[in-house]
Amino acid sequence: MPDFAVFTENLGKFFGGFQAVKNLNLAVEYGEIFGFLGANGAGKTTAIRMLCGLLMPSSGSGAVAGFDIFKQGEKIKRHIGYMSQKFSLYEDLTIEENIEFYGGVYGLARPQLLAKRQDLLQDLGLSQQASTLTHDLPLGYKQRLALGCALLHDPKIVFLDEPTGGVDPEARRNFWNLIHAMAEQGKTVFVTTHYMDEAEYCNRVSIMYQGEIIALDRPEALKKQYGQTSMQDVFIHLVDR
Amino acid sequence: MQTHIAIEHFSKNFDGVEAVKNISLSVSKGELFGLIGPDGAGKTTTMRSLCTLLPVEQGELSIVGLDVRKEVRRIRSRIGYMPQRFSLYPDLSVEQNLLFFADLFGVPKQEKFQRLQELYHFSKLEPFKKRLAKQLSGGMKQKLALSCTLIHTPEVLILDEPTTGVDPVSRREFWLILKKLRDDGVTILVSTPYMDEALLCDRVAFMHKGQILALDKPDKIGRLFPYALYEISSSAPQKIQNHLQSQPSVQTVHIFGDRVHASFRESLSAEQLATIQRTAPEPIAAMRQIEPGIEDTFLELMKQVE
Numbered sequence: 001m002p003d004f005a006v007f008t009e010n011l012g013k014f015f016g017g018f019q020a021v022k023n024l025n026l027a028v029e030y031g032e033i034f035g036f037l038g039a040n041g042a043g044k045t046t047a048i049r050m051l052c053g054l055l056m057p058s059s060g061s062g063a064v065a066g067f068d069i070f071k072q073g074e075k076i077k078r079h080i081g082y083m084s085q086k087f088s089l090y091e092d093l094t095i096e097e098n099i100e101f102y103g104g105v106y107g108l109a110r111p112q113l114l115a116k117r118q119d120l121l122q123d124l125g126l127s128q129q130a131s132t133l134t135h136d137l138p139l140g141y142k143q144r145l146a147l148g149c150a151l152l153h154d155p156k157i158v159f160l161d162e163p164t165g166g167v168d169p170e171a172r173r174n175f176w177n178l179i180h181a182m183a184e185q186g187k188t189v190f191v192t193t194h195y196m197d198e199a200e201y202c203n204r205v206s207i208m209y210q211g212e213i214i215a216l217d218r219p220e221a222l223k224k225q226y227g228q229t230s231m232q233d234v235f236i237h238l239v240d241r
Numbered sequence: 242m243q244t245h246i247a248i249e250h251f252s253k254n255f256d257g258v259e260a261v262k263n264i265s266l267s268v269s270k271g272e273l274f275g276l277i278g279p280d281g282a283g284k285t286t287t288m289r290s291l292c293t294l295l296p297v298e299q300g301e302l303s304i305v306g307l308d309v310r311k312e313v314r315r316i317r318s319r320i321g322y323m324p325q326r327f328s329l330y331p332d333l334s335v336e337q338n339l340l341f342f343a344d345l346f347g348v349p350k351q352e353k354f355q356r357l358q359e360l361y362h363f364s365k366l367e368p369f370k371k372r373l374a375k376q377l378s379g380g381m382k383q384k385l386a387l388s389c390t391l392i393h394t395p396e397v398l399i400l401d402e403p404t405t406g407v408d409p410v411s412r413r414e415f416w417l418i419l420k421k422l423r424d425d426g427v428t429i430l431v432s433t434p435y436m437d438e439a440l441l442c443d444r445v446a447f448m449h450k451g452q453i454l455a456l457d458k459p460d461k462i463g464r465l466f467p468y469a470l471y472e473i474s475s476s477a478p479q480k481i482q483n484h485l486q487s488q489p490s491v492q493t494v495h496i497f498g499d500r501v502h503a504s505f506r507e508s509l510s511a512e513q514l515a516t517i518q519r520t521a522p523e524p525i526a527a528m529r530q531i532e533p534g535i536e537d538t539f540l541e542l543m544k545q546v547e
């Protein structure tokens with residue numbers, strides 16, 4: 001298989017008789033910020049869960065970080081970071097317990113974990129609140145903590161499923177600064193969002209509708225192709241039918 | 242105009258932390274009023290207090306003329322509230338959830354089916370009406386929760402970030418429903434992190450750290466922005482931003498999608514404009530002065546009370 005961060009050929013997923021993802025073809029380069037956009041229920045989360053080795057596909061083939069998504073789910077989990085739509089933090093654990101939990105999941109050795117934990121708490125400005133319940137953190141902090149946990153094992157590829165849902169304009173800009181910084185370090189960022197200004201910040205975006213990708217290109221190219229001035233207008237033009 | 246929501250000198254403490262600090266505002270009957278502001282600003286606390294879900298110790302709150310402290314039952318029967326985390330019945334289907342809430346609110350039969358059609362048009366959930374709520378995508382769940390709230394027509398609707406996770410097409414449809422309800426005389430208080438939605442409100446209040454820092458029609462909020470604002474188009478907005486950030490004459494600089502907004506103490510002369518264009522690290526396709534919008538002002542106001 002060619003060397004892409006994310007590569008799929010005709011990837012599909014059925015839930016019973018319902019086909020949530022149809023013939024997904026993707027080739028995402030290493031170091032790319034790839035925006036995975038689409039209507040509600042289009043199949044984005046389903047596709048991401050297959051790519052992260054969390055859900056068995058029904059058809060097609062695919063590889064993430066060079067590992068087969070059908071057979072090497074465990075390897076994939078070690079090489080990627082995943083931040084789920086609901087932030088996947090344990091609300092009833094303290095901040096440091098969450099970090100330790102994820103460090104364990106990603107198989108970090110104890111000394112490494114302790115060092116990472118300290119760095120992360122410091123980055124977040126939460127060193128003093130390490131034993132606060134995660135539940136009591138403001139949303140913006142939860143989001144950054146969740147990202148920090150997904151990055152503990154320094155993965156090459158990160159999947160972010162609506163990381164900025166419900167987040168205010170300033171916090172979203174701060175979060176995107178983190179995304180750009182990750183990309184500059186060479187990480188691949190695969191991100192979904194319903195904020196169309198964020199779509200402009202991606203190198204390339206795809207737009208999914210009813211299980212299929214109906215457009216895929218650089219934001220400038222899509223605006224040009226569909227004669228629209230913003231990605232919001234491109235999205236509405238393509239999805240409202 | 243009849244006042245439907247009245248907040249006077251309202252404050253709220255949680256364990257000594259002041260979540261809301263002496264705010265006052267009133268919303269008229271048939272007004273669509275937006276609350277914006279960062280996480281932790283006090284929006285949810287204010288909304289929950291209005292809905293009789295938190296004890297009120299300081300200040301006066303009333304809904305349709307009823308005192309929130311004294312008329313809990315009567316108020317609850319006259320408002321619709323959608324909390325940030327609305328609970329659906331996960332093991333009921335889409336349709337069963339909707340019918341359950343319709344019955345709970347005593348919606349008459351004819352009205353029920355007409356409303357269902359309207360809501361399905363917005364939510365696009367009709368093809369999935371037999372699907373269990375727990376099998377829906379995140380945005381579909383949110384749209385079902387909204388539909389359950391809107392299945393009846395209360396006098397006052399209080400919606401806490403209703404469109405989180407909802408795609409742009411459905412958001413537009415949702416706001417058409419809100420406007421229609423508003424035109425029918427329903428009073429609506431809604432919080433949102435989307436600035437394009439704030440623009441659709443009749444008036445908005447910007448809350449930060451428990452205070453109201455601005456309250457006006459959305460197209461007037463920009464007047465609070467203290468600098469001359471320019472919009473810059475370039476194929477490398479990130480680099481333009483980084484460059485401008487280091488320029489002493491630049492007051493603020495933010496990326497807005499594929500554009501950069503930069504502000505200066507005063508309007509620039511043609512010469513100054515030319516210099517900026519010439520010294521930029523990447524070509525600037527266009528640079529023009531614009532009226533500050535609500536998002537520019539949001540970002541600026543956040544800084545002022547740090």
Ligand SMILES: Nc1ncnc2c1ncn2[C@@H]1O[C@H](COP(=O)(O)OP(=O)(O)OP(=O)(O)O)[C@@H](O)[C@H]1O
Binds near residue numbers: 377408
């Ligand atoms: N376990 C399941 N059983 C049946 N259908 C499912 C299941 N999980 C997901 N689906 C369906 O698959 C479709 C795709 O869902 P998915 O969560 O991937 O959408 P999405 O693109 O992430 O949407 P959103 O923007 O709302 O998050 C939806 O119609 C959903 O109801």
Ligand SMILES: [Mg+2]
Binds near residue numbers: 044046085380
């Ligand atoms: Mg999803």
